[in-house]
Amino acid sequence: MPPDAPFDVELLIEARWVLPMSEDLPTLADHAVAIRAGRLLGPWPIAIARQRVNAQRVLRLDHHALLPGLVNAHNHAGMSLMRGFADDLPLMTWLNEHIWPAEAAHINPGFVADGTRLAIAEMLRSGTTTFADMYLAPEAAADVIGETGIRSQLCTPLIDFPTPWAEDFGTGLARTEALVARCQDHPLIGLAFGPHAPYTVGDDSLKRLREARERLDLPIQMHVHETADEVEQSLREHGKRPLRRLFEAGLLDARFQAVHMTQIDDEDLAIIAETGIQLVHCPQSNLKLASGFCPVERLRAMGVNIALGTDGAASNNDLDMFDEMRCAALLAKGVSGDAAALPAMATLAMATRDGAHALGLGKRVGQLREGYEADLIAVDLDELNTQPVHHPASAIVYAMNSRQVSHVWVAGRPKLVEGELCDIDVQELKRMAAARQRAMSHTRQQGEAQ
Structure with a gap:
């Protein structure tokens, strides 16, 4: 030619x-x-x-x-069926008294597949093309991702106590390894470890996680410093802040994705600067659960890469990244006291280029560049x-x-x-969601009657 x-x-x-x-x-x-x-x-x-x-x-x-396409860097897609299930509650009450009991009663691969399918439809409709998912039954989520053709980082749920997915942390690591083997050639799915939080993962588990990371070469995504109570609990039990525990466990590097980070002091800033970790900001969920404020502008001034996530629909209550961008931009101005903080183009970068970089996809997506x-x-x-x-x-x-x-x-x-979704039956999704709501409502009523 x-x-x-x-x-x-x-x-x-x-x-x-x-x-x-x-x-x-x-x-x-x-x-x-x-x-x-x-x-x-x-x-x-x-x-x-x-x-x-x-x-x-x-x-x-x-x-x-x-x-x-927008990058939603933190989500719990299967929880979309819990949208509005337990609102207006502080984080630990929300988790311990409502979400975890509901998961014990309802979570199975079919529930997760249905919730993930609903979440993906919502995300595609609102411009998200890549999302990081951290939820139970990731095998079921992988099947739905394959069906719908969205791009994803699946973070396998690792926690010290039994869940509907794994009996303990070690079992979760073994299941993670099996999922890596299953998805390693999938063009749209990447894998990451998804340890829940420092307060649900002990020191022995952190050591096992480091060993597994070195063996499997996967990134880690984890809820870190989400609330002041989390930090205070760590100081009482370990004599150090959660981020310091993770640093001393040898887990913090440029492939570590710290979600929330609403409680940051000078010691944390020094660790962040030294390790180059990625931060994932979830402003609407943090506001709704009264968890605190991530100091986005101070971190940006240090050159820290910050992605944007919605968190799950159970605590947001939507997966709309445009809504999240507006909230992030306005909140950054209010927290910093500077109307010039987090301008529009920087906010868009958080939801595209910077989000892709945080998930290790920065050379493939997040920009309109030749060859991407x-x-x-x-x-x-x-x-x-x-x-x-x-x-x-x-x-x-x-x-x-x-x-x-x-x-x-x-x-x-x-x-x-x-404006119309391709290959997704919206009416069938609505019928499914209504049926799941009735089943959850019936179980709740039975529990209240006892």
């Missing part, structure tokens, strides 16, 4: 704006990207794109912004609430709602077209 001859692509997408989310590229007006064999080409100015490619199909989006996997979304900014559009990033973070997501692609495959 002559050097200047156009090349064949499956799809050319021409948009009013393209937000590549690459540090070297600003927002681009009237640009296009192409999809070929599940990967991205471009971006180019539209006139140049038309010369560069022969497209089987051209999608013209005159009022839209194209951006990378074609995980991208289009958002329609031609709505009253986003008019006029002076700055697309500002409109997306501060004014847009997720119903304006019009198109979603994962690995080049369409998952949402003109």
Whole structure:
């Protein structure tokens, strides 16, 4: 083929704006990207794109912004069936008296599969193309991920006491190893260890976790410093803060994903700087459970990479990353006392490029760059609430709602077209959710009657 001859692509997408989310590229007006064999080409100015490619199909989006698919860096997808089950309670009351008893009564692979399917539909509808999941029965979640075609990091649930998934921590490690063997060649699924929290994992288990990590070479995602009570309990029992325990256990490095981190002092900051751990910020869940505030702007000033997550629908109560972005941006300003804190483009980076980096996917997704996997979304900014559009990033973070997501692609495959989910039966999902709600309500009523 002559050097200047156009090349064949499956799809050319021409948009009013393209937000590549690459540090070297600003927002681009009237640009296009192409999809070929599940990967991205471009971006180019539209006139140049038309010369560069022969497209089987051209999608013209005159009022839209194209951006990378959103990365929800922390979720408990199977818990979507517990949305609204136990609201307006502090974390430990919520866990000990409501969530863990409900899990003991209801959790099985079928429940987790149904909850995960509901969660994935919600996430795809609202522009999320990658999510990190930490929940029971990850084998069932893996099956649903394979069916729906979303990208995921599955964090296997590791905890010292018995759960519906594993009898103890050691059993959980063995099941993790089996799941790694099963999913190692899956193009959309990565695995991580998911130890619940320092207060549910003892020192012996932390040692076993370090040994397993060295053997399996997996990242670790863990709830850390979620509440002040957690830190105080650790000081009483161990004489040190939880992050210090994890540091001394040899677990903290650039592949450790610390979720929440609402309680941070100078000692913690020094450990974070030394180890280069990833932080996952879940502002709405933290606010709803009154857990505290992650000092995002102070951490950003140190160069710490911070991703964004929704947490589960049982404590949020939605999986809408656009909602999460707005909350994160506003909260950062309020906590820091600086209206310039966490500007719109930095907030978008947390939900795309920085989230991908935190999950170890930064060279594959999270940016619209040539050769990256074609995980991208289009958002329609031609709505009253986003008019006029002076700055697309500002409109997306501060004014847009997720119903304006019009198109979603994962690995080049369409998952949402003109606002309608592909290959997902929404009405069947609603019927399933209603049936699960009735069953949980019946069990609760029986318990209250005894």
